[in-house]
Structure formats: structure tokens, C-alpha cells
Amino acid sequence: MHNENQSLIFELSKEGRVGYSLPELDVPDFDLSDLLPEGFVRKEAAELPEVAELDIMRHYTALSRRNHGVDSGFYPLGSCTMKYNPKINENVARLSGFANIHPLQDEATVQGAMELLFELQTSLVEITGMDEVTLQPAAGAHGEWTALMMIRAFHEANGEGHRNKVIVPDSAHGTNPASATVAGFETITVKSNEDGLVDLDDLRRVVGEDTAALMLTNPNTLGLFEENILEMAEIIHGVGGKVYYDGANLNAVMSKARPGDMGFDCVHLNLHKTFTGPHGGGGPGSGPVGVKADLIPFLPKPVLVKKEDGSFHFDYNRPQSIGRVKPYYGNFGINVRAYTYIRTMGPEGLKAVTEYAVLNANYMMRRLEPFFDLPYNRHCKHEFVLSGRRQKKLGVRTLDIAKRLLDFGYHPPTIYFPLNVEEGMMIEPTETESKETLDAFIDAMIQIANETEENPSIVQEAPHTTVISRLDETRAARTPILRYTKMEG
Amino acid sequence: MVHRYLPMTEQDKKDMLATIGAESVNELFSDIPESVRFKGLYNIKPAKSESALLKELKQLAAKNEDTDSNVSFLGAGIYNHYKPIIVDHVISRSEFYTAYTPYQPEISQGELQAIFEFQTMIAELTGMDLANSSMYDGGTSLAEAGMLAAGHTRRKKLLVSESIHPEYRDVVATYAYGQSIEVVSVPTKNGVTDVEELKGLIDDNTAAVMVQYPNFFGQIEDLQTIGDIAHEAKGLFIVSANPLALGILTPPGKLGADITVGDAQVFGIPESFGGPYCGYFATTSKLMRKVPGRLVGETVDQDGRRGYVLTLQAREQHIRREKATSNICSNQALLALAASVAMTALGKKGVQEIAKQNIVKTRYAKNAFEAAGFTVVFQGAHFNEIVVKTTKPVNEMNKQLIQDGIIGGFDLGTVYPELENHVLIAVTELRTKEEIDVLVEKMGAYNA
Numbered sequence: 017m018h019n020e021n022q023s024l025i026f027e028l029s030k031e032g033r034v035g036y037s038l039p040e041l042d043v044p045d046f047d048l049s050d051l052l053p054e055g056f057v058r059k060e061a062a063e064l065p066e067v068a069e070l071d072i073m074r075h076y077t078a079l080s081r082r083n084h085g086v087d088s089g090f091y092p093l094g095s096c097t098m099k100y101n102p103k104i105n106e107n108v109a110r111l112s113g114f115a116n117i118h119p120l121q122d123e124a125t126v127q128g129a130m131e132l133l134f135e136l137q138t139s140l141v142e143i144t145g146m147d148e149v150t151l152q153p154a155a156g157a158h159g160e161w162t163a164l165m166m167i168r169a170f171h172e173a174n175g176e177g178h179r180n181k182v183i184v185p186d187s188a189h190g191t192n193p194a195s196a197t198v199a200g201f202e203t204i205t206v207k208s209n210e211d212g213l214v215d216l217d218d219l220r221r222v223v224g225e226d227t228a229a230l231m232l233t234n235p236n237t238l239g240l241f242e243e244n245i246l247e248m249a250e251i252i253h254g255v256g257g258k259v260y261y262d263g264a265n266l267n268a269v270m271s272k273a274r275p276g277d278m279g280f281d282c283v284h285l286n287l288h289k290t291f292t293g294p295h296g297g298g299g300p301g302s303g304p305v306g307v308k309a310d311l312i313p314f315l316p317k318p319v320l321v322k323k324e325d326g327s328f329h330f331d332y333n334r335p336q337s338i339g340r341v342k343p344y345y346g347n348f349g350i351n352v353r354a355y356t357y358i359r360t361m362g363p364e365g366l367k368a369v370t371e372y373a374v375l376n377a378n379y380m381m382r383r384l385e386p387f388f389d390l391p392y393n394r395h396c397k398h399e400f401v402l403s404g405r406r407q408k409k410l411g412v413r414t415l416d417i418a419k420r421l422l423d424f425g426y427h428p429p430t431i432y433f434p435l436n437v438e439e440g441m442m443i444e445p446t447e448t449e450s451k452e453t454l455d456a457f458i459d460a461m462i463q464i465a466n467e468t469e470e471n472p473s474i475v476q477e478a479p480h481t482t483v484i485s486r487l488d489e490t491r492a493a494r495t496p497i498l499r500y501t502k503m504e505g
Numbered sequence: 506m507v508h509r510y511l512p513m514t515e516q517d518k519k520d521m522l523a524t525i526g527a528e529s530v531n532e533l534f535s536d537i538p539e540s541v542r543f544k545g546l547y548n549i550k551p552a553k554s555e556s557a558l559l560k561e562l563k564q565l566a567a568k569n570e571d572t573d574s575n576v577s578f579l580g581a582g583i584y585n586h587y588k589p590i591i592v593d594h595v596i597s598r599s600e601f602y603t604a605y606t607p608y609q610p611e612i613s614q615g616e617l618q619a620i621f622e623f624q625t626m627i628a629e630l631t632g633m634d635l636a637n638s639s640m641y642d643g644g645t646s647l648a649e650a651g652m653l654a655a656g657h658t659r660r661k662k663l664l665v666s667e668s669i670h671p672e673y674r675d676v677v678a679t680y681a682y683g684q685s686i687e688v689v690s691v692p693t694k695n696g697v698t699d700v701e702e703l704k705g706l707i708d709d710n711t712a713a714v715m716v717q718y719p720n721f722f723g724q725i726e727d728l729q730t731i732g733d734i735a736h737e738a739k740g741l742f743i744v745s746a747n748p749l750a751l752g753i754l755t756p757p758g759k760l761g762a763d764i765t766v767g768d769a770q771v772f773g774i775p776e777s778f779g780g781p782y783c784g785y786f787a788t789t790s791k792l793m794r795k796v797p798g799r800l801v802g803e804t805v806d807q808d809g810r811r812g813y814v815l816t817l818q819a820r821e822q823h824i825r826r827e828k829a830t831s832n833i834c835s836n837q838a839l840l841a842l843a844a845s846v847a848m849t850a851l852g853k854k855g856v857q858e859i860a861k862q863n864i865v866k867t868r869y870a871k872n873a874f875e876a877a878g879f880t881v882v883f884q885g886a887h888f889n890e891i892v893v894k895t896t897k898p899v900n901e902m903n904k905q906l907i908q909d910g911i912i913g914g915f916d917l918g919t920v921y922p923e924l925e926n927h928v929l930i931a932v933t934e935l936r937t938k939e940e941i942d943v944l945v946e947k948m949g950a951y952n953a
Contacts, residue, residue: 024618026625056725056754063853065852075849080601080615083614086604113566128566143547156834158645197830200684272534295602297619342642347641374534487611500622
């Protein structure tokens with residue numbers, strides 16, 4: 017990485033420089049005061065930077081060199097499925113017929129785009145075992161909320177609007193309880209048992225006639241398959257609730273088990289995880305939702321349908337719909353990439369994806385097991401969670417281990433999550449990594465474990481090779497500086 | 506299975522299974538109960554080679570009429586603007602697009618700094634104290650603003666102007682339903698929010714008044730007056746603003762807005778059939794700790810060097826869980842980067858010039874329509890859209906126009922029954938005089 021003081025773009029600004037080339041004004045010019053009333057024209061210009069084109073490129077190139085992506089190196093960030101982002105996807109999404117079409121064009125002029133969306137929907141119906149899929153939610157959390165709103169509408173339509181509780185395991189992603197709150201539900205937490213799975217007795221204890229839904233990730237955030245899934249679904253269905261599948265971990269079960277066959281009533285997928293939409297530094301995502309037949313009437317508007325004549329149409333005539341969750345039809349560009357990926361892999365490919373994702377995780381888990389605590393010792397799925405409690409006793413925290421990994425050129429695992437593991441490290445290698453890459457990372461982890469015993473300060477003081485050292489986060493939060501302000505004088 | 510995305514060899518697999526102590530890969534799935542196990546393969550289309558798939562998808566793309574090979578006068582929230590070519594070069598750098606949320610600041614300074622710069626540019630344009638790192642889009646951003654206002658004021662009613670984008674209003678309604686918040690529409694008069702109606706509707710349970718700037722009809726609302734009405738009732742004032750128009754227009758922050766939201770699609774982001782775009786969310790300092798989504802702040806490292814981190818995370822879902830007031834996690838970081846590059850390329854001068862071109866070219870179109878005998882309804886100040894009355898149905902007219910390579914305007918009758926046979930025409934800086942003249946001529950011939 018690039019090690020020098022990095023200017024802000026505003027600090028490169030110099031009055032009189034331009035970085036743009038606007039069309040020539042070929043209509044008669046007007047004085048703005050003739051077109052806009054007094055007070056409508058801003059008095060102070062927005063202080064955007066004035067920089068010439070090459071210097072803009074150098075600035076952002078320098079920034080990119082201070083950033084680690086999947087193409088830069090291994091990125092085993094648990095629960096985020098940081099697999100390779102295929103380049104053909106980028107080319108397809110940039111085809112003019114996809115990138116340069118307006119969402120409000122006459123349907124007859126965008127049939128190709130609608131066909132692609134319909135094909136993607138159809139593929140996801142098969143992959144999830146659901147009856148219908150909407151592509152509208154913009155990201156996983158948005159999909160969670162969309163599905164919960166549908167569950168709420170379902171209960172209300174059945175005269176059961178009193179169902180206001182959503183049950184969430186203690187190992188759940190933070191978005192689960194937050195989505196439940198935003199959809200107007202109260203969250204009840206159900207405990208995990210000593211095997212890291214949902215405690216069925218506790219589940220039986222918390223369900224009741226006010227249960228709206230159970231939200232579950234399977235495999236769960238420990239990377240373990242909830243073996244009692246059918247029994248759990250029975251408990252929830254028995255009291256009239258719905259079972260929701262958080263598809264964040266779908267990479268672990270493709271072609272092995274489908275949410276629809278496991279008793280789930282609805283599911284959201286993260287196309288930016290399993291289906292290679294690039295993560296973009298934090299987004300955009302795409303979070304389609306699949307549902308079983310009895311939830312179909314509540315799908316958000318519009319619903320994409322294929323008409324008898326073979327043409328595609330957005331259907332707005334859905335009287336029981338929860339309404340619109342997003343302007344237009346979802347993050348189309350990400351959906352194009354996901355479809356391209358599915359067509360690149362095909363049925364055999366998707367099966368192999370899951371098999372290698374799980375093989376890789378188990379291999380890493382077994383090789384690291386002698387050096388770190390493994391709280392749940394059984395086959396994992398696509399990821400596993402180690403505990404750094406052994407190292408903590410020696411004064412090295414999981415945060416230190418993560419920072420030390422930076423010195424080896426790796427993005428660390430997800431740390432301190434799930435919440436039910438002390439000093440947790442959640443490792444997800446994905447299927448696109450070679451054995452050599454896995455071995456090199458394992459060697460680094462073993463070295464860090466040894467350093468912890470022999471020379472802990474090298475770990476505690478890490479990172480040593482990055483462009484900056486550990487940042488003062490307390491200061492950032494106490495005296496927030498959220499924008500650049502030009503120094504006077 | 507051999508595939509270019511799957512590097513493991515048969516030998517690797519064998520060695521790894523030996524380390525694991527498993528006989529086969531299938532054994533690793535033995536915890537999936539037999540009764541739910543999926544057997545066989547998905548019934549989806551077979552895989553295609555890189556070249557064959559590219560060919561197929563190019564053919565599919567070619568079925569669409571795009572705004573590149575046609576001349577587009579369609580706006581209604583999403584616009585065909587100048588996209589500096591460098592934008593795509595920057596966001597194609599895989600250090601940016603293959604990274605995730607910058608959880609590890611030491612190896613994510615590039616992304617963090619880019620977001621910090623984005624926050625600054627949005628704050629500058631909107632005249633607000635601060636902006637977050639982005640939202641999904643303008644519509645969900647507006648909805649989140651409504652939720653923030655309801656939480657902050659502990660009031661349960663949103664007054665939403667009917668001159669806001671209809672799809673945005675629909676999204677607000679869906680979110681509000683989830684939170685048991687009442688949404689009341691404020692009618693328009695002469696194409697802008699009816700201030701007298703607003704005064705009659707506002708009460709001490711009003712959490713916020715929401716308007717759009719310029720509004721859905723391209724008209725420029727009198728923010729000062731509306732904001733004063735909101736504040737008199739102790740409600741918040743929320744403005745959904747086109748940030749490109751703010752190159753010229755007085756920013757909402759100077760006119761009393763408590764929250765300004767909108768979509769930065771206008772800065773270098775393609776129309777892309779509805780997304781991904783780039784919502785933004787800007788507020789006064791007073792609301793800083795209630796802002797949804799991610800915020801990047803400046804700090805120093807152990808050696809005193811300036812650096813950037815995700816900050817004020819106590820607001821967010823992964824910390825607050827069920828107590829969170831927003832569930833947003835992933836945002837639109839890559840599009841925020843795209844918008845930043847476009848805003849940087851335009852710079853202080855360019856953003857004024859591009860905004861002015863939109864106003865001037867739209868005025869030219871307005872005069873041309875009127876000269877050709879059309880009625881342009883709503884005679885207030887406009888930005889880059891005007892409403893033209895037609896004699897024949899708009900959708901049929903648009904079907905004719907596309908034959909001549911023109912993507913016509915938005916058919917207002919589909920959402921405003923009183924505006925049947927009215928078309929919303931968008932004129933950006935990219936439309937030439939000749940293109941405008943041809944549109945007026947073709948529409949004149951069709952409606953004669």
C-alpha cells in the first residue's frame with residue numbers, strides 16, 4: 017500500500033481549474049434573474065473542488081491503493097461471502113441496453129430487461145424452493161423488512177393483527193431485530209443451546225398466540241446447520257406463525273437443501289453475497305424476497321409477470337399488496353450481475369460452489385483447531401467461529417489478532433460476532449480460493465498464535481505495515497468531524 | 506467439476522478431506538436431515554461459456570431502446586445527464602468495487618476518505634451541517650427521514666405534498682404503515698404545494714412536512730414559507746432535493762430544512778432501469794445522533810496521522826438491534842463514489858453551469874412549445890421539467906415518438922387523474938436545440 021500523507025480532494029483545489037466538458041449552450045442564453053424569483057438563486061456557491069482531470073484520476077487512484085478488496089487479497093470476512101466478483105458481470109451490466117434504459121419507459125421498449133428479470137426471478141424460485149420471488153428490495157436488511165411487512169399484512173388479512181412478536185435467536189444478525197422493529201413488531205430472543213443451535217425448549221416457551229414469525233439463518237451465524245429445522249417450523253406453524261429464512265448464508269446449502277423444503281414461508285437472499293454482486297465498498301446490494309403461495313397476494317408492487325402472449329408486464333393491480341418498498345423495480349444493475357453469474361455456473365456449477373465453500377471452511381477449521389479454541393466441534397458449513405479466549409488469557413485480544421493479520425496482507429475475519437461466542441472470529445473462506453491461499457492464511461494464523469505466546473507485543477501493537485496505525489475511534493465519536501471545512505487564511 | 510471460478514483440483518480435494526477426516530464431501534452435509542435434503546440439480550438453464558453467454562446477453566440488451574441511441578425527454582426523478590468518462594474508470598478499480606464496508610480502517614482508508622469527501626460535497630450542495638455515507642435511493646431516504654422525524658418529535662403524522670414524486674410517496678406510505686404513522690397528502694395548486702391547505706392540515710401531532718425541490722412537475726417550491734409553517738407547529742421540515750439543481754438554487758439548509766434527502770443519480774450514475782442509485786441524507790447538527798446509516802468521521806492514528814473511521818455507530822442496527830430506529834446495513838457506497846467523482850469533475854463552476862444549462866434549455870423548450878400552440882401548464886419558476894398539455898393520449902404519442910428515435914416524457918395522467926393528456930417533459934443539458942425543435946415538431950404534428 018501507498019504510504020504517504022494523503023490530501024483530501026478539497027486540498028488539491030485551485031480556483032480556475034476545471035475537470036469537466038459540458039455541451040455547448042446552443043440555445044439563447046437567459047439571465048437567471050429573468051427566470052427565477054429573487055431569493056431562489058443561491059448566494060454562496062457550493063464549495064466543490066476545482067481540479068483538472070489527471071489530478072482527479074491520480075487522487076482516486078491513490079485512494080484505491082489505500083483500500084483492500086477481494087482482488088487485492090484474501091478476505092475471509094464471515095457472513096459476508098467475499099467471493100470473487102466475475103468480470104463478465106461488470107461488462108454485461110454496462111451494456112448500453114441495460115445501463116442506459118429509463119425505468120419509466122414504455123414497457124414495450126424494455127422487454128429485454130424485463131425478460132432478464134423474469135428469468136432471474138424464475139431461477140431464484142427454483143433455488144429457494146419458494147413459489148414467487150420479488151426482486152425489489154435493495155439489500156438484505158431491506159428484504160428482511162419487506163418480508164416482515166408481508167407477514168404482518170398476512171396476519172392482518174386473517175384478522176390476527178394482534179400477532180406482534182417476532183422471535184429471533186441470540187446468534188442472529190443485528191439487522192433481524194432492527195428490521196422487526198421497523199416493521200412494527202416486538203422482538204423476542206430465543207436462546208442457543210450448548211451445541212450452538214436454537215434451544216427447542218426455549219423456543220416452545222416463547223411462542224404463543226402473539227407470535228407473528230420466527231427469523232432464522234440456516235446454517236446459523238456459527239456456521240452450523242439447524243438440524244431441528246422441521247421441528248422448529250412445526251412449533252411456529254403450530255401456533256399460527258410464519259417462518260422466515262435469512263438467506264445471508266445460502267452459499268452453504270445450494271443444491272443441498274432449499275428453504276422452501278425446510279418449512280420456511282419466506283426468504284430473503286443477498287445477491288451481493290452468494291450471487292457475486294460486488295460489495296462496492298459497502299453497497300449496492302440486492303435483497304430479493306421469495307414467498308410461499310399464501311403470501312403472494314402481499315408482494316410489494318409492482319409484480320413482474322409474463323403474459324400469455326409471452327410479453328412481460330409490471331402488474332400494479334394487487335389490492336392486498338403491502339405497497340411499494342422502493343421506487344422502480346430494485347437494484348437492476350446488481351440483478352443483471354447475479355443473473356449473469358447464475359448462467360455462468362449452471363446447475364452443476366452452483367452445486368460445486370456450495371461443496372467447495374463447505375470443504376474449504378472445514379479444512380481451515382480443522383487445521384486451526386489445535387491453535388485456537390473451537391467452541392462448537394462438529395462439521396461446519398460455509399463458515400466457522402473460533403474463540404480467542406485462550407489468547408486473551410495471554411493478553412492478546414481478538415482485535416489484536418485481526419490487526420496483526422493486516423500485516424500479512426489479509427482482511428481479517430468478522431470479529432466479536434456472533435455475540436454468543438467470547439472473543440469470536442468468524443471465518444468464511446468461500447469457494448473461489450485456492451488451497452495455497454488457505455494454507456498461507458492458516459500459516460499466518462498459526463504464527464500469530466505462536467507470537468501470542470512468545471512475543472505478544474508484536475500482536476498487541478499491530479498493524480505495523482499499513483498506511484496508518486490504529487485509529488482513535490473514541491476521539492472520532494466524542495468530537496465528530498463529519499466533513500471537511502476549509503481553513504481560513 | 507472444473508470451472509474458472511473454482512480453483513480446487515481433485516488432488517486438493519483429496520488432501521483436504523484427509524485433513525478433515527471425512528470420507529467424502531457429502532459427509533460434510535450429513536447434518537442436513539434426510540427429509541429436507543435436496544437431491545439432484547436445480548432445474549435452471551445450463552451453464553454457458555464466457556463468449557456464448559456474452560453473446561446471448563448482448564442480444565437481450567439489444568432488445569431494449571436505450572437513451573444512448575434514442576433522444577430522451579423522460580425524467581420524472583431519473584435523468585439523462587452528462588456523465589464524466591472518468592467516473593466509470595474510477596469505480597472500475599477493483600480495490601473499490603470488490604471491497605466491503607470499511608470495518609478495518611487501516612486497510613480501508615481509500616473508501617473511508619472517499620465517503621468523507623462525499624459527505625462534505627453533499628453538505629456543501631444542500632447547505633446542511635452534515636450528510637451520511639448514502640442510502641439506497643431518494644425514495645427510501647425520504648421514508649427514513651419521515652421515520653426519523655416521527656421518532657424525534659414523538660408525533661405520528663406526516664404531511665406529504667402531492668407534488669412529491671408519486672413513487673416516493675408510495676414508499677413513504679409503506680414505511681409509515683410499519684410504524685403506525687399517519688400520512689396525510691397536501692394538495693397542490695398551480696403545480697406547487699398549496700400553502701393554505703397546508704396551514705389547515707398541520708396540527709400538534711405533525712412530525713414533519715415533506716416537499717420536493719424542484720418538485721415532480723419541475724416547479725420550484727417556496728421552501729421558506731413552507732418551512733416556517735412546519736416550524737410554527739414544532740414539526741420538522743423535510744426537503745427531497747435534486748442535488749444538481751442546487752448548483753443554482755438556494756440550498757434547503759438556508760431555507761429552514763431540518764433534513765434534506767434526495768438521489769445523487771444526477772451525478773454520473775446511469776439510469777440503469779431503476780437502480781442502483783445513490784440516496785443521500787443530510788441534516789442539521791442537532792439531528793446528528795439520529796441519522797440512519799453509516800457516518801465517516803475524521804480522527805488520528807497512534808502516530809498523529811489524519812485518518813478516517815466509521816463513527817457514531819451506537820446509532821446503528823448492529824449495536825442497537827431491536828432498539829434501532831433504522832435497519833439499514835448495506836448502503837450504496839460505490840455509487841456514492843461515482844457521484845463524488847462526478848461532483849469533483851464538475852467542481853464549483855461546473856455544477857453552476859450545468860444547473861444553469863438545464864434551466865435555460867428548459868426555458869427554450871417551454872417557449873418553443875408555446876410558440877407551436879401548446880399549453881404549458883404551471884407558469885411558476887421551473888428547473889428542468891415542464892408540463893405540456895396534449896390533445897391526444899400521451900402513451901399513444903410516445904409509441905409514435907419512439908419510431909422516430911425519441912423517448913417521450915412521463916404520462917402524468919397515470920398518477921394524477923386530473924392531468925390526463927399532460928406530459929412531463931425533461932430537458933437536460935444533453936438535449937440540443939435541434940433535438941428540442943424536432944420533439945416540438947413531432948408532438949405538434951401528432952396532436953394537430
